[in-house]
Amino acid sequence: MTARSVRSSVSYHAGQAAELRVAADYERRGFAIAHRRWRGAGGEIDLIARDGEDLVFIEVKKSTRFDMAAARISQRQIDRICASAAAFLGSEPRGQLTNVRFDVALVDGSGAVQIIENAFGTA
DSSP, X not given: OOHHHHHHHXXXXXXXXXXXXXXXXXXXXXXXXXXXXXXXXXXXXXXXXXETTEEEEEEEEEOSSHHHHHTTOOHHHHHHHHHHHHHHHTTSXXXXXXXXXXXXXXXXXXXXXXXXXXXXXXX
């Protein structure tokens, strides 16, 4: 195994662990996790949670510090997440009229979680 493949594997597993931690945080607060790593036309959405009839699309970012994790979100990625969310809403009973928000969940090196609700602005 090369050094690069080891780093890639470690990053993959760290990302999965971060997503599990974030999912547990949302569940603890009464949300139901509807999907993990849902893949749509625009790309992948890390977590999709339900709050009654409302949906929360969650992007999980992990780094050694919260500010470093937040800095890893690009406009291009936001656009892809929004495109995938629009595709997902096509299968919802209320379609594009479904109440949604886009959260970013930051996970630092110690595993602490910081949630930024409605991180992309009004959806």
